[in-house]
Amino acid sequence: MSSSKEPPRGDGLSVSRRGFLTSMGLGAVGVALPEITPATGPEIVPAGDVTRIALRINGRTHPALVEPRWSLLHVLRAEVGLTAAKEGCGRGECGACTVLVDDQPRYACLTLAVEAEGAEITTAEGLMEGEELGPTQQAFAETDAFQCGYCTPGQVMATEALLRANPHPSPEDIRGGVSGNLCRCGAYENIFRAVERAAELRSGGAS
Amino acid sequence: MIRDAEGRYWEEGQEVFETPQAAPDPKPWSETRVVGTRRMRVDAYERVSGTAEYPSDLLLPGMLYGAVLRSPHPHARVLSVDATAAEALPGVRAVISGFTPLNAALRPHEQLIRETLFGPVRRFEGEAIAAVAADTPYHAHDALRALKVEYEVRPFVSDERDALAEGAPLVHEEGNRVGDASTYARGDVAAGFAEADVVLEEEYRTECQIHVPMETHGCVASWDGDTLTVWESTQGVFPVQAGVARGLGMPLSRVRVIGKYMGGGFGSKLSMGDYTLMAALLAKVSARPVKLFITREETLLSAGNRPPSNTRIKAGVKRDGTLTALDLSATGTGGAYRAGGTGGLDFLVRELYRCSNVRTETQDIYVNAGPARAMRAPGYPQAAWALEQMMDALAEAIEMDPVALRLKNISLVSQVRGRPYTTTGLEACIRDGAEAFGWEAAKARAEATRDAPVRRGVGVAAAMWGAGGGGPPATVILKLFSDGSLNLNLGASDIGTGTKTIMAMVVAEELWVDPDTIQIEHADTGTTQYATASGGSKTVPTESPAVRAAALDLKKQVLEIAAAQLGVDVATLALREGKVVTTSGPSQEVPLARLNDLRRRGVVVGVGYRGPNPEGKMVNPFAAHFCEVEVDTRTGRVELVRFLAAQDSGRVMNRTTYDNQVHGGVTMGVGFGMTEKRVLDRGQTGRLVGHGWTDYRIPTAMDVPTSLEVLPIDLGDREANSTGAKGLGEPATIATAPAIANAVHHALGVRITATPITPAAVLEALAAQRQESTR
Numbered sequence: 001m002s003s004s005k006e007p008p009r010g011d012g013l014s015v016s017r018r019g020f021l022t023s024m025g026l027g028a029v030g031v032a033l034p035e036i037t038p039a040t041g042p043e044i045v046p047a048g049d050v051t052r053i054a055l056r057i058n059g060r061t062h063p064a065l066v067e068p069r070w071s072l073l074h075v076l077r078a079e080v081g082l083t084a085a086k087e088g089c090g091r092g093e094c095g096a097c098t099v100l101v102d103d104q105p106r107y108a109c110l111t112l113a114v115e116a117e118g119a120e121i122t123t124a125e126g127l128m129e130g131e132e133l134g135p136t137q138q139a140f141a142e143t144d145a146f147q148c149g150y151c152t153p154g155q156v157m158a159t160e161a162l163l164r165a166n167p168h169p170s171p172e173d174i175r176g177g178v179s180g181n182l183c184r185c186g187a188y189e190n191i192f193r194a195v196e197r198a199a200e201l202r203s204g205g206a207s
Numbered sequence: 208m209i210r211d212a213e214g215r216y217w218e219e220g221q222e223v224f225e226t227p228q229a230a231p232d233p234k235p236w237s238e239t240r241v242v243g244t245r246r247m248r249v250d251a252y253e254r255v256s257g258t259a260e261y262p263s264d265l266l267l268p269g270m271l272y273g274a275v276l277r278s279p280h281p282h283a284r285v286l287s288v289d290a291t292a293a294e295a296l297p298g299v300r301a302v303i304s305g306f307t308p309l310n311a312a313l314r315p316h317e318q319l320i321r322e323t324l325f326g327p328v329r330r331f332e333g334e335a336i337a338a339v340a341a342d343t344p345y346h347a348h349d350a351l352r353a354l355k356v357e358y359e360v361r362p363f364v365s366d367e368r369d370a371l372a373e374g375a376p377l378v379h380e381e382g383n384r385v386g387d388a389s390t391y392a393r394g395d396v397a398a399g400f401a402e403a404d405v406v407l408e409e410e411y412r413t414e415c416q417i418h419v420p421m422e423t424h425g426c427v428a429s430w431d432g433d434t435l436t437v438w439e440s441t442q443g444v445f446p447v448q449a450g451v452a453r454g455l456g457m458p459l460s461r462v463r464v465i466g467k468y469m470g471g472g473f474g475s476k477l478s479m480g481d482y483t484l485m486a487a488l489l490a491k492v493s494a495r496p497v498k499l500f501i502t503r504e505e506t507l508l509s510a511g512n513r514p515p516s517n518t519r520i521k522a523g524v525k526r527d528g529t530l531t532a533l534d535l536s537a538t539g540t541g542g543a544y545r546a547g548g549t550g551g552l553d554f555l556v557r558e559l560y561r562c563s564n565v566r567t568e569t570q571d572i573y574v575n576a577g578p579a580r581a582m583r584a585p586g587y588p589q590a591a592w593a594l595e596q597m598m599d600a601l602a603e604a605i606e607m608d609p610v611a612l613r614l615k616n617i618s619l620v621s622q623v624r625g626r627p628y629t630t631t632g633l634e635a636c637i638r639d640g641a642e643a644f645g646w647e648a649a650k651a652r653a654e655a656t657r658d659a660p661v662r663r664g665v666g667v668a669a670a671m672w673g674a675g676g677g678g679p680p681a682t683v684i685l686k687l688f689s690d691g692s693l694n695l696n697l698g699a700s701d702i703g704t705g706t707k708t709i710m711a712m713v714v715a716e717e718l719w720v721d722p723d724t725i726q727i728e729h730a731d732t733g734t735t736q737y738a739t740a741s742g743g744s745k746t747v748p749t750e751s752p753a754v755r756a757a758a759l760d761l762k763k764q765v766l767e768i769a770a771a772q773l774g775v776d777v778a779t780l781a782l783r784e785g786k787v788v789t790t791s792g793p794s795q796e797v798p799l800a801r802l803n804d805l806r807r808r809g810v811v812v813g814v815g816y817r818g819p820n821p822e823g824k825m826v827n828p829f830a831a832h833f834c835e836v837e838v839d840t841r842t843g844r845v846e847l848v849r850f851l852a853a854q855d856s857g858r859v860m861n862r863t864t865y866d867n868q869v870h871g872g873v874t875m876g877v878g879f880g881m882t883e884k885r886v887l888d889r890g891q892t893g894r895l896v897g898h899g900w901t902d903y904r905i906p907t908a909m910d911v912p913t914s915l916e917v918l919p920i921d922l923g924d925r926e927a928n929s930t931g932a933k934g935l936g937e938p939a940t941i942a943t944a945p946a947i948a949n950a951v952h953h954a955l956g957v958r959i960t961a962t963p964i965t966p967a968a969v970l971e972a973l974a975a976q977r978q979e980s981t982r
């Protein structure tokens with residue numbers, strides 16, 4: 001198994017995925033969710049203009065009527081009813097909403113539903129093998145890599161993305177790979193263990 | 208009435224609850240099979256699969272989305288709210304404010320709406336002006352933007368250090384002092400200072416820390432006739448039920464609050480919020496279920512905080528390390544309303560170390576900023592930041608090792624309350640912690656780096672927590688079904704600490720059943736028993752003895768059923784691996800599922816109550832944290848190389864969740880000490896600077912210690928309660944920040960007395976040090 005022709009997903013200590021995606025996504029904040037500017041805000045966009053789209057989510061096609069400004073996160077949670085991806089901030093700062101878009105980790109709160117059309121979207125629900133946990137999820141359960149669990153589906157997806165790109169991450173790769181996902185309960189120590197364990201399980205390691 | 212429900216559980220003189228007919232407590236276990244092992248959480252599957260339904264995940268047919276307009280000014284009078292344009296927008300279903308007309312559904316709540324929720328004078332940025340409900344969150348935010356509000360902007364004061372100055376703007380007409388200063392004294396501090404060989408005095412500051420739980424605050428509210436159901440992200444469904452019932456003038460029986468999963472609280476979700484009542488009112492007026500979760504920005508402004516503190520400590524010590532006097536004066540602020548801004552600030556100085564002469568004075572001050580809410584050991588991390596840095600400075604001044612100085616001043620009695628502790632692991636935490644950490648060697652290693660650009664340092668800090676013993680009330684029901692499986696029914700919330708798992712382990716221990724056969728029903732006022740909020744590090748010491756009592760009650764009935772069936776004396780029977788077995792006489796056994804009486808009845812029910820705590824004793828957890836840092840003197844970056852947390856929280860119930868909870872406490876302490884600071888524009892606008900996590904920085908995966916070790920000091924407290932557990936969540940965060948500060952001081956020889964220790968703060972301190980030395 002070749003381990004390192006790919007550039008490591010984590011960016012080591014200097015640039016974390018968090019910093020990178022945040023700056024990348026800033027432009028979309030205003031579009032994704034209007035800022036709450038009381039009374040004096042800019043002109044109001046007339047609501048109600050809907051477009052018909054079809055999203056590929058977890059291997060199935062979901063048609064939906066969406067407003068162009070709706071985030072992928074909103075559509076997943078409120079329209080499609082897949083609530084594993086969570087909203088922690090709605091502004092690209094926490095990673096609770098992380099999903100895979102064509103194998104890449106994306107903040108679903110900063111991704112418009114209309115731009116996700118045509119891509120293969122994977123949520124934590126999509127990692128399940130029927131009723132059984134997928135290996136990354138299993139690793140999180142075994143290592144107790146959460147407390148309240150609210151950030152967990154996002155952490156699981158960030159880990160899944162890391163391991164799809166880099167099946168044998170170094171400790172630095174691991175820190176970098178999950179550094180775009182905040183955990184206010186502070187379960188990071190066990191999250192690092194979970195990523196190691198997931199790498200093991202995914203490469204058919206001992207269970 | 209909303210703020211009364213703030214749940215200030217840490218205050219002395221709080222209500223004392225009674226529990227009915229608690230049977231005499233059994234002795235703590237001397238040996239355990241399940242309790243104390245490492246066990247995966249009972250809800251791990253739900254949490255990692257995404258199937259756990261958090262209140263913010265709930266989708267009900269016809270559900271609307273609520274949103275709140277909050278004041279952009281730190282101090283203003285609202286002159287009018289014009290909702291005409293907002294109400295005309297598509298998808299907008301309801302607008303409530305202090306000015307919009309009230310229909311028949313809302314009229315009974317006129318006072319609540321006009322005076323409390325949306326009162327005319329708003330005293331902090333983020334205080335509510337109006338609430339709306341619409342078809343989607345987007346439509347709701349459109350509506351907020353279309354509301355026209357006229358304000359009369361008033362002068363503000365946003366920093367407590369400015370608020371007592373002559374001519375400072377008044378937050379409330381009666382002045383900016385929240386009552387008189389609280390004072391405490393024992394012995395004679397003047398005599399104590401006279402006795403000392405060294406007297407030091409220093410000022411410390413801690414910045415405002417904000418809970419920012421990952422799931423924001425909020426609920427889904429739904430009416431069915433006169434009955435209201437609220438799914439709330441909360442630490443306690445019963446306090447929310449009480450708050451809603453009081454706020455809306457309803458009987459408790461008509462308010463059902465459910466909160467099975469919740470995405471973190473840290474003290475900010477001990478009771479309902481303004482959002483809870485708003486959701487209920489919006490649901491009532493729109494005749495639809497309403498989901499109202501506040502935004503991340505609102506959590507920074509209006510959902511509580513650990514207030515800033517300013518502390519001066521003067522301390523006297525003899526050359527042999529005996530503390531002779533401690534004198535503290537501190538100010539703090541609970542924000543714009545009475546919210547315990549200095550609560551707990553002086554307790555450690557009064558209690559942690561043996562000292563006969565102590566005087567403290569704390570003054571709470573109003574400012575135009577969001578009110579405090581209890582945050583993980585309210586007051587204690589602030590106090591530890593000051594006291595534990597002072598202890599370090601004293602050790603240095605008398606040339607004593609900081610570990611040795613602390614060990615010299617251990618108290619076996621609670622000096623504040625004049626009673627012995629059931630157990631105190633303070634000495635063991637410090638001594639065993641230092642040994643496990645390799646204190647001496649690490650210290651020597653660090654001192655060898657003094658001239659290098661990257662320097663090492665080690666630091667220690669100790670702590671205790673003034674609550675954490677738990678107590679009544681708690682009522683728990685345990686049902687045994689005819690096939691031998693069980694249902695454990697308790698009202699407590701599991702806020703991520705592993706409560707449910709620990710309770711299942713207690714049942715499994717007592718009944719010798721497989722923990723997987725136990726189904727847990729919890730945190731629902733409609734179907735479970737009364738429990739206080741999960742906070743104060745008291746859930747396990749409160750609930751686990753009640754769970755054990757329920758298991759014992761059930762066991763007694765089961766053994767009686769079996770004795771009749773087998774025709775033996777009940778005293779010869781015991782439970783083992785899901786069976787009733789004889790322990791003497793001819794060997795007989797019967798599986799639980801074959802108990803005829805159980806099968807006839809379908810269920811046997813055990814009830815357990817929490818008994819009182821031991822009389823004349825205090826039950827408190829203790830801790831000591833050790834830290835090794837590497838400081839780059841060129842960049843100011845502080846790397847946490849190694850961290851060890853020694854904790855005395857009585858019996859370790861589940862080692863897996865125990866370790867995790869300590870990791871979390873340390874991480875939050877790292878945030879408090881190194882990254883977190885609420886910045887208000889003190890001079891110009893009084894408003895929050897930066898409205899998310901980019902500016903209010905909490906620890907990320909990059910910030911936590913490279914190596915983080917947990918050392919449980921398991922003393923097996925045989926007096927505290929029948930399971931021997933003390934609280935853990937809060938004592939795990941108190942000593943972290945000062946341990947880091949002391950390590951940084953050890954590395955650099957400069958003391959950083961204000962949080963957070965950012966690279967900029969380190970560089971500034973180093974620059975000041977250079978200036979000092981060239982002078």
Ligand code: FES
Pocket residue numbers: 086087088089090091092093094095096097098107108109110
């Ligand atoms: S919810 Fe998307 S990054 Fe926080």
Ligand code: FES
Pocket residue numbers: 145146147148149150151152182183184185186187421470471703
């Ligand atoms: S587990 Fe609670 S935020 Fe990560």
